[in-house]
Amino acid sequence: MKFIRLRIIFSIALLCLGIDRAGAIDSDLGRFSIAKQAQIRDFAETLTNKVPAIVWRFYDALRVDDWETATNLAYRINAASHRYSQVTNDDSMSPALGTQIWSPICESFGAYQQFHDWNNRWLHRFGDDIIKSIPPGSVYFGGTDPGRFVISALCESQVEGKPFFILTQNQLADYTYIEYLRATYGKKLDLPTLEDVQVTFTNYIADYKKRQKAGQLKPGESVTDINGQAQVSGQVSVMEINALLVKNIFDANPGRAFYVEESFPLDWMFPRLTPHGLIFQLNREPVGGLSEADVARDQALWKKLTDEMFGPWLDDQTSLKDICDYAQKYGLGKNLDGFKGDRAFAENAAARKTYSKLRSSQAGLYAWRADHAKDADERKRMYQAADLAFRQAYTLCPYSPEAIYRYINVLMNRQRMDDAVLIMKTSVELVPEDKQFRDVLHQLMQYH
Numbered sequence: 001m002k003f004i005r006l007r008i009i010f011s012i013a014l015l016c017l018g019i020d021r022a023g024a025i026d027s028d029l030g031r032f033s034i035a036k037q038a039q040i041r042d043f044a045e046t047l048t049n050k051v052p053a054i055v056w057r058f059y060d061a062l063r064v065d066d067w068e069t070a071t072n073l074a075y076r077i078n079a080a081s082h083r084y085s086q087v088t089n090d091d092s093m094s095p096a097l098g099t100q101i102w103s104p105i106c107e108s109f110g111a112y113q114q115f116h117d118w119n120n121r122w123l124h125r126f127g128d129d130i131i132k133s134i135p136p137g138s139v140y141f142g143g144t145d146p147g148r149f150v151i152s153a154l155c156e157s158q159v160e161g162k163p164f165f166i167l168t169q170n171q172l173a174d175y176t177y178i179e180y181l182r183a184t185y186g187k188k189l190d191l192p193t194l195e196d197v198q199v200t201f202t203n204y205i206a207d208y209k210k211r212q213k214a215g216q217l218k219p220g221e222s223v224t225d226i227n228g229q230a231q232v233s234g235q236v237s238v239m240e241i242n243a244l245l246v247k248n249i250f251d252a253n254p255g256r257a258f259y260v261e262e263s264f265p266l267d268w269m270f271p272r273l274t275p276h277g278l279i280f281q282l283n284r285e286p287v288g289g290l291s292e293a294d295v296a297r298d299q300a301l302w303k304k305l306t307d308e309m310f311g312p313w314l315d316d317q318t319s320l321k322d323i324c325d326y327a328q329k330y331g332l333g334k335n336l337d338g339f340k341g342d343r344a345f346a347e348n349a350a351a352r353k354t355y356s357k358l359r360s361s362q363a364g365l366y367a368w369r370a371d372h373a374k375d376a377d378e379r380k381r382m383y384q385a386a387d388l389a390f391r392q393a394y395t396l397c398p399y400s401p402e403a404i405y406r407y408i409n410v411l412m413n414r415q416r417m418d419d420a421v422l423i424m425k426t427s428v429e430l431v432p433e434d435k436q437f438r439d440v441l442h443q444l445m446q447y448h
Contacts, residue, residue: 025065028124029115032153033062036104039159043104043183049095052080055105062112074109103171103180107158110149117350118146126278126354127154130261133277136163139189139256141246143169143263146354147279151261161185165256170263172245173197173238190252192245200244205230208237239264250282258282262361270368277301278358280365289378290369295385302359306392309355311340314395316388320419323391324426327398331430349397356397360406363389367410386410394423399431408440417448 025033037059044051054073061070081097097105115123127150134140142148148168156162165185171177175194182191192200208223220236232238243266250258260269261279271286275298306314310330314323330339333346345351366386373379390407397403404427411420424441431437 025063026115026120028154029111030063032111032158033059033108035157035159036108039104039184040101043099043101044096047096047099047101049099051096051101052077054080055101058105059108062108067116070109070112077105098176100176100180100183102176107149107152110145111153114146114150114350115153118150119344119348119351122345122348122351123150124154126351127151130278131155131163133279134164134259135257137256138164139249139253139258140164140166141169141258141260142166143261144354144357146350147261147263159184161188164259165189167249168263169242169246169260169266170239171242172249173201173232173241189249189256192248192252196248197245200241200248201232204232204237204241204244235264239266242266243268254284261358262364265361265364270365271372273365275362275365278355280362289374290366290382290385292381295366295381298362299385299388302389302392305355306396309341309345310395313340314392316384318391320391320422323395324398324422326395327426328429331398331426352397353400356393356400356403359389359396360393360400360403363387363393363410364406367406383410383414398427399434401436404437405440408444412447417444420444421448 037056040051040055054077058070058073058077061073077097080094081102082094083098083102118126123146126146130147130151131154140151142151148166148170152158152166155164155166158166161184165188167181167185172192175197178192178194178197181189182193185191205223208217208221211217218236218240220234221240222232222234222237224231224233232241246266247268258281259276259279260273260282269280269282272283273280274283274287274290274294275281303315310326313326330336330346333349333352336343336346339346363386366382366389370379370382370386373382387410390403390410393400393403394407404423408420408423411417411423421441421444424437424444428434428437428441
């Protein structure tokens with residue numbers, strides 16, 4: 001069978017922050033890096049093309065924590081892979097990079113970047129809390145970069161699936177990632193074959209065309225025809241295919257428990273999700289509803305966490321104006337005079353963005369539950385839970401587009417236009433250079 005290659009754009013941030021940190025590397029990151037190098041060497045034994053020397057130079061730089069050199073080498077490896085828009089004149093480096101060795105390279109630099117960007121204490125806190133919450137032998141889908149790379153680096157052995165198996169839902173439509181997963185976990189998990197990926201792609205195209213005729217496409221969903229071949233483009237369509245492949249893995253491994261850290265919301269999951277610490281449990285059967293005990297447990301965990309992060313002042317009675325006033329004062333983590341929380345957290349953008357993302361994802365589940373509630377009482381209870389979670393997410397990072405836009409959509413659906421405008425005005429004042437924020441505020445003012 002001739003496979004249709006999807007041209008999927010994944011990004012690796014390769015920005016040098018100008019900080020000279022050459023020296024001792026975090027022991028967990030060092031252990032992870034050694035394991036990834038060994039994995040590449042194992043894969044290399046089966047390859048026709050030799051692994052380019054620049055890969056080993058990258059690991060040499062990572063080992064001594066030479067951020068600038070490692071970043072520059074990662075950029076060159078990225079360009080040589082021909083996976084992205086960059087081009088290179090050195091085609092001799094690229095063939096092996098088009099195989100399963102790409103994933104351990106990507107995971108190595110992804111982890112290194114997280115250790116570089118995060119406050120180390122909060123990085124370990126984040127990773128340990130998730131790892132301890134997942135039973136051994138489970139399957140975990142890490143959606144964000146921290147949710148994938150930090151967890152991979154801090155667990156006992158990501159390569160051996162100890163204590164659980166780590167995948168990402170974001171790359172399942174990439175054939176080389178499937179090859180990597182099968183080479184790594186194929187003896188322990190039932191994973192899609194390349195033929196399965198192709199069938200999934202074909203089924204998606206057929207469904208896309210059917211929904212296109214019915215006017216039922218999602219915003220941003222796009223498939224184009226190039227020389228008689230269907231080409232999927234954009235995050236929405238790629239994640240639709242990824243969602244189908246996650247379902248394939250979920251159904252094929254009925255004896256495993258599944259846990260998810262959300263990247264993009266996947267529609268088929270919502271009826272099966274329940275909050276599980278910082279992430280979600282993906283249950284085998286649809287969950288009829290979230291009980292008061294479920295919600296209370298979730299809210300208690302996040303109340304304790306946010307009290308530590310920014311002080312014990314936000315609860316379900318705190319006004320949105322007070323939250324926005326706080327955001328204007330401390331939202332950027334710069335002037336912390338009088339701040340009552342953890343300064344290391346407040347000053348660390350990576351940690352704030354990640355925890356905000358996690359909480360806004362859980363708020364999104366509550367909002368979905370409200371929209372699908374069986375009666376008025378449940379609808380009210382779920383909207384209240386969603387509103388508190390969204391306010392926590394916004395306080396954690398008032399310049400996070402996801403936290404802002406998901407909350408604004410809920411506010412507009414509830415006819416709370418004044419609150420939507422207040423949120424957007426506050427974020428524009430915090431980040432006036434963000435054109436998208438200004439455009440959204442302009443649109444809200446027109447509706448207001």
